[in-house]
Amino acid sequence: MEFLKGHGTQNDFVLLPDPAARLDLTPARVAALCDRQRGIGADGVLRVVRAADFGVESAGEWFMDYRNADGSIAEMCGNGVRVFVRYLVDAGLAAGPEFVIGTRAGDRPVVVREDGTVTVQMGPATITGSSVTMVGEQSFSGVAVDVGNPHLVSFTEDDVAGLDLRDQPAFDGDFFPEGVNLEFVNALGEGHLRMRVYERGVGETRACGTGTVAVVAAAQHLAGLESAESVVDIPGGRVVVTVAPGESTLTGPAEIVARGELDEAWWAANG
Numbered sequence: 001m002e003f004l005k006g007h008g009t010q011n012d013f014v015l016l017p018d019p020a021a022r023l024d025l026t027p028a029r030v031a032a033l034c035d036r037q038r039g040i041g042a043d044g045v046l047r048v049v050r051a052a053d054f055g056v057e058s059a060g061e062w063f064m065d066y067r068n069a070d071g072s073i074a075e076m077c078g079n080g081v082r083v084f085v086r087y088l089v090d091a092g093l094a095a096g097p098e099f100v101i102g103t104r105a106g107d108r109p110v111v112v113r114e115d116g117t118v119t120v121q122m123g124p125a126t127i128t129g130s131s132v133t134m135v136g137e138q139s140f141s142g143v144a145v146d147v148g149n150p151h152l153v154s155f156t157e158d159d160v161a162g163l164d165l166r167d168q169p170a171f172d173g174d175f176f177p178e179g180v181n182l183e184f185v186n187a188l189g190e191g192h193l194r195m196r197v198y199e200r201g202v203g204e205t206r207a208c209g210t211g212t213v214a215v216v217a218a219a220q221h222l223a224g225l226e227s228a229e230s231v232v233d234i235p236g237g238r239v240v241v242t243v244a245p246g247e248s249t250l251t252g253p254a255e256i257v258a259r260g261e262l263d264e265a266w267w268a269a270n271g
């Protein structure tokens, strides 16, 4: 069984090419694959399936079946889409530079750029209210944003590098019954943000693409602007985000770093 390993701004993924959607991808197998000691190690799994064979409607041929490292399913992964696109293009499975990827959050048109970066049309980033989160004893107010998946964006004057994000920050489970991705942000200047994230179903990661869109949408909302463009620095690198009424884009790098064969006995034992 073929696998690949890739990352987008160091948000890393195991890719499983499974065009006919035949794999029995259980939560236990996803968690084992993502485990950094007993598996390959990753923040999530990207199963590459044909939309028609997976039984979903899409204008595109390929559907990204995304799973978090704990085995849970999430609607969307912005960094994952870029890595998914890089795989399809390198494997000759998509004729670039423009095509569409199906996701649980809907179709996502993409453009592969000459410098190797990928731009994803991320759909609407919708402000859904406000809530709070607690990192240890410290409370943060935040703007709730839906980018297909849920986010709470908290701006702070304190350097986010100083936050201890080893444990799950507390959040309002009534407001976010399906859980939430938590972003902590410093405004560095006009159109320049710095972010750390604690991802639902994963923990702290070095980047979250939907999270970067959420923080630019929250900044735009707080500034009372119609649209916004911003560079967002995350521990794993830098992306560029635009947000406008009903639409947003995410541009950043994507890399495939390895490929190999999963051991059949290991796969069977981890079912």
Ligand SMILES: N[C@@H](CCC[C@H](N)C(=O)O)C(=O)O
Residues within 6 Å of the ligand: 011, 068, 073, 074, 075, 076, 077, 078, 079, 080, 149, 150, 181, 199, 200, 201, 202, 205, 207, 208, 209, 210, 211
């Ligand atoms: N890393 C992703 C987001 C993955 C899903 C998220 N953990 C969730 O559960 O919603 C990204 O790059 O957007």
